[in-house]
Amino acid sequence: MTEQQKRLSKGLVGVVIYALVLALPWILRSGLGVGKGTYWTHILILVGVMILSTSSMRAIFLTGEMSLGTAGFMLVGGYAAALLSAKAGLSPWLTLLLGGLVAAAVAGLVAYPFFRVKGIYFVICTLLLGFIFLYMAGYFKGLTGGWQGFQFYDISPQITVGSRTLKFGTKTNIEYFYLTVFVVSICLFFMYRMEHSRVGMVWKSIREADVLAKSVGVNIMAHKIFIFVVACFFIGIAGGLFAFHVHALSPTSTPANIFHFFTSVYCLMYMVVGGANSFYGPILGTSLFMVLRELGRAVGEYWPMIAGAVLILVVFFMPKGLVATGEYLPVWYRKLRGLFKGKTPSSA
Amino acid sequence: MALLEARGLSKRFGGLDAVSELDFDVNEGEILGIIGPNGAGKSTIFNMICGTFKPTSGTLVFRDKDITGYSSHRVARSGIARVFQGNVLFPSSTVLDNVVMGAHLHTRLSWFSFLFGGPSARRRDKALRTRAMEILELVGLSEDADTLASDLPHGNQRHLCLAVALAVEPKLLLLDEPVTGMNTEEVSEMLDLVRMLREKTGLTLVVIEHNMKAVMGLCDRIVVVSHGRKIAEGTSQMIANDPAVIEAYLGVDDDAA
Numbered sequence: 001m002t003e004q005q006k007r008l009s010k011g012l013v014g015v016v017i018y019a020l021v022l023a024l025p026w027i028l029r030s031g032l033g034v035g036k037g038t039y040w041t042h043i044l045i046l047v048g049v050m051i052l053s054t055s056s057m058r059a060i061f062l063t064g065e066m067s068l069g070t071a072g073f074m075l076v077g078g079y080a081a082a083l084l085s086a087k088a089g090l091s092p093w094l095t096l097l098l099g100g101l102v103a104a105a106v107a108g109l110v111a112y113p114f115f116r117v118k119g120i121y122f123v124i125c126t127l128l129l130g131f132i133f134l135y136m137a138g139y140f141k142g143l144t145g146g147w148q149g150f151q152f153y154d155i156s157p158q159i160t161v162g163s164r165t166l167k168f169g170t171k172t173n174i175e176y177f178y179l180t181v182f183v184v185s186i187c188l189f190f191m192y193r194m195e196h197s198r199v200g201m202v203w204k205s206i207r208e209a210d211v212l213a214k215s216v217g218v219n220i221m222a223h224k225i226f227i228f229v230v231a232c233f234f235i236g237i238a239g240g241l242f243a244f245h246v247h248a249l250s251p252t253s254t255p256a257n258i259f260h261f262f263t264s265v266y267c268l269m270y271m272v273v274g275g276a277n278s279f280y281g282p283i284l285g286t287s288l289f290m291v292l293r294e295l296g297r298a299v300g301e302y303w304p305m306i307a308g309a310v311l312i313l314v315v316f317f318m319p320k321g322l323v324a325t326g327e328y329l330p331v332w333y334r335k336l337r338g339l340f341k342g343k344t345p346s347s348a
Numbered sequence: 349m350a351l352l353e354a355r356g357l358s359k360r361f362g363g364l365d366a367v368s369e370l371d372f373d374v375n376e377g378e379i380l381g382i383i384g385p386n387g388a389g390k391s392t393i394f395n396m397i398c399g400t401f402k403p404t405s406g407t408l409v410f411r412d413k414d415i416t417g418y419s420s421h422r423v424a425r426s427g428i429a430r431v432f433q434g435n436v437l438f439p440s441s442t443v444l445d446n447v448v449m450g451a452h453l454h455t456r457l458s459w460f461s462f463l464f465g466g467p468s469a470r471r472r473d474k475a476l477r478t479r480a481m482e483i484l485e486l487v488g489l490s491e492d493a494d495t496l497a498s499d500l501p502h503g504n505q506r507h508l509c510l511a512v513a514l515a516v517e518p519k520l521l522l523l524d525e526p527v528t529g530m531n532t533e534e535v536s537e538m539l540d541l542v543r544m545l546r547e548k549t550g551l552t553l554v555v556i557e558h559n560m561k562a563v564m565g566l567c568d569r570i571v572v573v574s575h576g577r578k579i580a581e582g583t584s585q586m587i588a589n590d591p592a593v594i595e596a597y598l599g600v601d602d603d604a605a
């Protein structure tokens with residue numbers, strides 16, 4: 001019974017949060033929000049894109065390997081989607097998917113050699129790959145427009161019903177926001193199911209004791225390649241979502257220089273701050289950090305410094321991340337009370 | 349035809365011959381002991397059988413199949429499981445989940461059912477858990493099914509290591525020092541368990557052990573290695589009276605002093 005009640009209340013919380021997310025653009029527009037509504041909707045779309053990237057990166061991390069190629073695979077997915085639509089005239093609906101598939105294919109090509117090494121060496125491989133993608137996008141001028149990039153303002157995902165056409169993200173950002181929520185939700189749903197199924201258990205076993213996992217018959221290489229390819233598929237989709245939102249790509253795409261290596265580091269940071277052990281960690285970390293950054297626009301160039309400081313504080317005081325705040329509060333409370341009473345805090 | 353045949357098995361680490369030119373057979377249904385002083389190369393033998401290390405030279409034939417140089421998961425698939433020298437477990441998983449993971453090779457779930465569950469997936473999952481519980485009962489850990497593996501005391505962790513290996517349902521089970529660090533009572537418990545397993549399931553075992561008394565009582569045959577070479581082979585009595593064996597062990601005492 002209690003198990004059922006727990007699940008019910010969890011479901012209810014989920015529904016409420018989801019409804020809130022869906023209502024966000026309207027809340028922000030109605031003047032409750034800070035600044036202009038359209039701008040905030042734009043930020044929310046970026047948050048959605050980054051949530052998808054960060055969650056995918058965490059999926060790779062579930063096998064114990066850390067990839068810093070996130071931005072690179074976003075670039076691959078974004079460019080593939082945009083180019084296939086702009087140059088080959090394919091529908092953005094299709095190319096959004098194809099962008100993911102191209103990113104997955106590229107990931108599949110490099111996965112085997114990359115996973116021959118572990119730990120820091122794997123991190124470096126993925127990091128360098130991201131740079132290679134960035135410079136390739138800059139150098140193949142004929143196809144990508146080089147460092148200037150290319151625009152495709154007239155191309156948007158659209159739905160035609162009878163004689164009426166809805167183009168996503170042309171009049172206001174709100175339709176595109178809903179599109180983003182929709183796509184990201186589907187991707188997250190798949191990742192959630194995977195993590196909480198048998199394969200998720202196998203990933204955990206690889207992370208915890210790979211020698212034992214091997215000795216009971218787990219093909220570690222195959223599992224690592226699989227999750228890397230799947231994660232890069234989703235990261236590629238995130239890149240595509242970004243592309244059809246901003247309608248212009250370059251290796252230094254604004255906002256925030258998204259294809260730069262820094263984005264990969266930010267993903268890592270969002271995950272750790274939110275809580276790497278939890279599926280919801282990346283979602284919470286990304287939302288909070290990105291919204292805070294917008295609110296703190298005033299600090300401008302100091303942002304990376306502040307972000308770094310927050311990260312260090314969280315790592316020291318909340319190693320399980322912000323999702324575990326509920327666990328930390330009582331402990332801190334007891335410690336504080338102990339301090340004021342002049343006693344040593346009990347460890348209970 | 350022996351279950352496992354090792355011929356000319358050798359492993360070099362840089363300039364060190366950890367194992368050299370080793371020949372031995374493991375017969376179906378027997379318990380074979382491997383003994384030898386520290387650093388003799390015993391664990392290295394297991395590492396070569398299990399694909400952790402590729403042998404520098406030599407062959408391993410298991411059930412008439414050449415498994416030399418197989419990767420670890422293929423070795424497991426061919427029917428060899430192993431208990432490591434240390435307590436290698438999935439520390440932050442429950443005792444039950446450890447055993448369920450051990451049964452990895454016996455879980456077959458289709459893509460659809462593993463993503464979305466469904467009755468057939470639930471049925472199979474339940475069967476798997478029932479099987480895992482049976483194994484836990486066998487090793488005497490059924491009461492601790494929901495404990496985290498890392499929270500078990502050493503002796504019980506050793507039993508859990510065995511349970512995980514049993515879940516693989518191997519033909520051949522390799523135990524690397526199963527009773528090290530246990531008190532007398534735990535030792536005899538473990539030995540009884542191993543004997544019972546052999547009788548009940550017809551499992552073939554290879555046991556590496558330091559505890560001489562334990563090995564002598566348990567094994568049908570014993571292979572003695574020193575400095576990577578086989579110096580004696582035979583029954584407990586034959587080994588106990590072999591001058592080469594006595595010398596090898598006395599020599600080690602000198603080194604250790």
Ligand SMILES: Nc1ncnc2c1ncn2[C@@H]1O[C@H](COP(=O)(O)OP(=O)(O)OP(=O)(O)O)[C@@H](O)[C@H]1O
Pocket residue numbers: 361364366384385386387388389390391392393433
């Ligand atoms: N990965 C390795 N790299 C280099 N040398 C190794 C490696 N593994 C083992 N050795 C060396 O090979 C020799 C045999 O080691 P092994 O672990 O097989 O001994 P052992 O008989 O199991 O000893 P113990 O009783 O202490 O477990 C030792 O000298 C050891 O230092």
Ligand SMILES: [Mg+2]
Pocket residue numbers: 390391392433524
């Ligand atoms: Mg050893």
